[in-house]
Amino acid sequence: MSTSPAGPPPPADGLLSAARRNLRELAHGLSHASHPPTPLFADAPKLWQRLLPYGVVIALAATFVPVTIAVLTSQYGVGGGVAGALAVAQAAPLLMLAHRPLQAWWIIFPADIVGALILLAEPVEKYDIWPWTPPVIVGYLFVLLALGLRETRRTVISVWLATGAAGLALHLVDPERSNGSALLLFILGAVVLVIGAAVRERGEAQRRLVEQETISEAERAQRTLLEERTRIARELHDVVAHHMSVITVQADSAPYRISGLSEEAREEFGSIAASARESLTEMRRLLSVLRSDGTEGERAPQPGIGQVQTLVEATVRAGLPAELSLATEVMEAAGRGDVPQAVELSAYRIVQEALANVVRHAPGARTRVSVTSGDGHLTVVVVNDRAERPGSPLETSGTGHGLVGMRERVRLTGGTLDTGPLPDGGFRVAARLPLDAPPTSEDS
Secondary structure (H helix, E strand, O other), X not given: XXXXXXXXXXXXXXXXXXXXXXXXXXXXXXXXXXXXXXXXXXXXXXXXXXXXXXXXXXXXXXXXXXXXXXXXHXXXXXXXXXXXXXXXXXXXXXXXXXXXXXXXHHHHHHHHHHHHHHHOXXXXXXXXXXXXXXXXXXXXXXXXXXXXHHOOHHHHHHHHHHHHHHHHHHHHHOOOOOOOHHHHHHHHHHHHHHHXXXXXXXXXXXXXXXXXXXXXXXXXXXXXXXXXXXXXXXXXXXXXXXXXXXXHHHHHHHHXXXXXXXXXXXXXXHHHHXXXXXXXXXHHHHHHHHOOOOOOOOOOOOOOHHHHHHHHHHHHHOOOOEEEEEOHHHHHHHHHOOOOHHHXXXXXXXXXXXXXXXXXXXXXXXXXXXXXXXXXXXXXXXXXXXXXXXXXXXXXXXXXXXXXXXXXXXHHHOOEEEXXXXXXXXXXXXXXXXXXXXXXXXXX
């Protein structure tokens, strides 16, 4: 009886391949900085914050160079020339920590190893610390802190392992002289790297949060704009549907109202009526797409200039002292049909939104509404005084829902809108709407 094998044996070099891959990644982390050579805090808003890293590294270099020389000459008995060279190699690269910490480590780390080997030639004193001297330990911790703040986790782990390997190798060179400084630097280095990495990751998380909030704010503004455009489109549907219905009725009734029409003319009017009915059907389909789920269309006719007075009276009854100045020629033009229905609807909605903003942001403020016409334009002005009692501030940058709607309605008619605070603390909304046909295509 024979049995089939359970499966192919694992590759013999699987562990070796993984080890080589990890070593390559560690080597890449040591040889390639993870950030451009930009200074630490380069994006800080204040000048002193941007200059702070430079001041710190200058102070470190100015402190550690003479201290290293003094320690090497007085405590370890190293000659002045050699001590000066070692001090410059071990401490001067601290100036690079503000913008190139990994490159500074590549200079300081070999210099510290060379310094430890040089100290082997000096006689052993009772209080000597080897292989790392006290200035080397403290300065190296600053290097590790800078690396933790700027480099990736892979890089800082590579640096930490290289530090531990160097300390172990030097300990094996002279175990009797080694007195624990290698292990001390290895442990303190791990603590400093963890602190630096935690601070760096927290800063990155805060930056990502700010970016996400910025994106969310832009999305909210865009969503508000789209909602306003959809609402305006739903309202204008009734205006367009009315015109299309009039065209349909006129085209259908033309053969009965006009005598002596040829057969070609009758067919032309029939074609016009059919096209109008088809267009009206498509408009209704479009409205069903624009309408939110679960909502029904408004059955009341869209308001116009004639309802502005009723709107102001209702606002006065709500407790807002408001005055209306409605020119007679405007009412006459609206009665004759000289004012486009889209302009009438936009004027009414602008007054409505402006009064709502006054009630919301300047409760109790005296408000004046003016609707006039001239030079082929309908001008709507709503001005309110300083609020008698404090209210929430009005967003003049355009993020307010009402201002967005006003701008969209004015853009729809091809007019202009001017909004802003007044010197006395009030607020002004002025819209100028053309009475002729708006541009056929406009996008902003």
